[in-house]
Amino acid sequence: MDDMALTLSTAAQDYLKTIYHLARGGAPVTTQALADSLGVAAPSATAMVKKLAALNLARHEPYRGVELTPAGERIALEMIRHHRLIETYLAEVLGVSWDKVHDEAERWEHILSEEVEAKMAEALNHPSHDPHGAPIPTVDGEIAHDDWAPLAQMQAGARVTVRRVEDESAELLRHLSEVGLVPSADVEVLRATPAEGVLQLRVAGENRTLGIAPARSVFVEQHS
Amino acid sequence: MDDMALTLSTAAQDYLKTIYHLARGGAPVTTQALADSLGVAAPSATAMVKKLAALNLARHEPYRGVELTPAGERIALEMIRHHRLIETYLAEVLGVSWDKVHDEAERWEHILSEEVEAKMAEALNHPSHDPHGAPIPTVDGEIAHDDWAPLAQMQAGARVTVRRVEDESAELLRHLSEVGLVPSADVEVLRATPAEGVLQLRVAGENRTLGIAPARSVFVEQHS
DNA sequence: TTATAAATTTAGCCTTAACTAAATTTATGA
């Protein structure tokens, strides 16, 4: 069952991973959301979803959406483990910058063998989180469900620690790291006026302004 | 010109690399040799060769064979550099065994970015040869032309040092390393009787018997 | 030199994973 992933096409693996990510709310994933997220047209998504359903990796209720089966989720988590381990390895061992590791990992995740995966995990001492703060699933497909709040929802006066940032956009990551918003950074919210669309923050002794949109990609642990 | 390789399909890259390897004699490469080496049918090779010719990466004289253009050779050498750097990195840094690195590198070579290539080369201190003794092309596409003789051609009494072994077969590599025939190993040829089809060797203080076929995959520097 | 064998190419088909346009189903607002 474990080598199931190996015989799947890269495209099929990408669909499984994307369905997993989009299903975070528990609800079935719509064809449109899936297509948009993968950058393909809706009929392409429909076609692949039917293939995945035929392989018992997903359940497809026509016009209603897709859900992963346990087998499909298993493979999605394997891909996510690969992705996050590779990001961590590239950043920590090879010194690849924070904002570039996502795109690299996107390619590498599909060709990583179990053996090299194990060697990387060992070299990193079995890390629990990747450089952006996302939890790395275990070999057995267990994943921590960290539940941090978006920085965008914090009130003025809140003192928080950054725990995770979304890693999809290299440009956003570059900006966040310039402002000092990286995992473990302590932040004080000086002013939070949703109407203005910006937050005033104090990070590492500096006053900073951050838009609400990027603040929705930063997840924090609240202290007060 | 350097990002040409990135826009080429994995299949096209594999054909270029294989043509380069088969052309070692200087003569044009036949369709059959190319097809056999890649494990595809002859018409598939013909079709790809025509595509490569249309891209000015190869010259195709119908019924006569293929040759790489300088641009095609450039890309082939880039793939070979990737392949051999990855083999070296996997073996030396991640501790992947000698006989497995070839198959891993075969997949990795196509997705390695210039940046990660550079980081790996640096981590390895810009190695000149891979773990099997094959020369690693430079970033500029220069490659050393080591010219060692096959162990199979040595006479009784020859004292030699192993410089390179062919890496295509994991099984062969496992056997050779059991016998101690790895790069840098000093070897004395005790008995060489082509009629028998075996060589008697002394390697690391042990008497060993090796068939002529595997001995053709071991290349040595002769001392006497 | 010529018949036959071997190698190569052409022709036509298959699969995967995209696409657009059209049909169908579900949701929504008057």
Next chain:
DNA sequence: TCATAAATTTAGTTAAGGCTAAATTTATAA
């Protein structure tokens, strides 16, 4: 409730890169 809009699926193409069978070219041996 019913017409219309939005989402989804179906139908039919396309491009890669394989394949087999048939045609063509080149090599070989009588």
